Amino acid sequence: MVERDPIALLEKSNEGRLPNLIPIRYGRMLASPFAFYRGAASLMAFDLAKLPRTEITVQLSGDAHLANFGLFASPERHVLFGPNDFDETLPGPFDWDVRRLATSFVISARERGFKQSDQRDIARTLCATFREQIAEFSTMDTLDIWYYQFAAANMLAIADTALERKKEKAVISKARTQSSRRCWQTHGEPVS
Template sequence: DIEVQLCGDAHVQNLGSFAGPDGRLVFDFNDFDETIEGPWEWDVKRMAASIVLAGREANHRHATYSVAVEAFVQRYSTSMEQFAGEPILQVARHQTHRQQQVKPITAALRQSQRATPCDLLRKLTTPDEHGTPRFRDKKPVFWRVTDHEAEQVLRALDLYYETLRPESQRMFHLFRPIDVGFKVVGTGSVGMRNYVVLMEGNGPADPLFLQLKQEVASAYNRYRPHIVHEHQGRRAAQGQRSIQPISDLLLGWSSMGGHDFLVRQLNDHKGSIDLEQLKGSGLESLAEVAGELMARGHARSGDACMITGYCGSGAKVSKAIRDFAIEYADQTEADFAAFQNAIKANKVHLADLTPAA
């Protein structure tokens, strides 16, 4: 096997935009909950299957999403070949260009411009009798925690502080905690502990939202049992730093109650991919960008020359992965249909997460 640091969450809707350390908006992979050292093709195959599923969701024909998968693998191969011949530091700093010309990315960047911490402050909080912002209860998806639980979370921030880089430690000292909430999060993390800390910097108009997200062993660990990580939050944070040239200034980790946590900003100009934007040429264009981003991450953490030697021109590899992706997407849809049938037959209980009025 040719091993790299896997993204682990290599799928279309894990691509999105966020603010880099210099304030510029960046488009890249967002989450790294499943990151682990593993064979490069695992990421490629998963993203390829995701492109097929996204294409079907956008009502594309078989030929269209097949071409998109091949375009993804071809861009991965050609980018890797380019990186194999470049100085290592140049590869580590590589930035993808032409993103502004890709409709789904443009839409995500527009969303990012609106997604400010102040916007989140308006959505999640209300002033108390002293004018201090407090989290609103929106059970069962969001609520304020008890004072005892809040104390535990704030103590965890002391451990988190030690994981920050020195320049980020100095900046973090300028913020003070205001309130603590609990947020129910997406499909892969349902049932996990996920806290949100509201902090205030230079006055009420300078909010910071930190997310403490529980991390467990990567889903890939069952296939990589020889790899042991003592702290799953550190695994996720260090994996992200290994893959990306630009990451959250406040990325770190902590522990609480015997559980591991990743700590990061909750919403700093974050935007996501809208599947509606994948109609027309949007899917193929996005797939090509995904191929370049993935190749850069793998080249930063693995041997670009060896991967290039395996892929060759990319033609045979792209067709083989296309065929795999279509079969895997078929299986995914069959699994989801079985899941829906189990719900209808009351074999699986479906929780009601409609927020209370």
């Protein structure tokens, strides 16, 4: 049995990274438990490898956490919601992404002072929604699944209150004004 050495695992995850950016990475990870979690996908993968898992291997996002989901423009200029960061992608059991995503919600809720029962409810709701969506996809034609998109309008439709709809409209409006070219010119680096 291999001993879990977090420092060695983090160092190994630096392979292929620009050496001058590694201290910046570590500095960002120190900011909060969630920031550490974001930067420590390899630690969670090590832990998940020891747990029971499905034998269904897919191409994972590899770093499925709530901060890697957001609005983006499709090539057709539709504003969509979904995963938007794939720099840690790798083959693995599909449940690893689900577990990592659920854990990110719990850590974020904990940081924001949510009660433990609310943290559990958030994770259960996320997993139930995932399960229900997979069940729906299982009844659909392969091509319909391929073209399935969660548009910004879908977000507005599930908003519970007028205040939530107003906030979401503002975020969608801002997303429409952003382009990869503008982000590059503004920040001098691609957005990830």
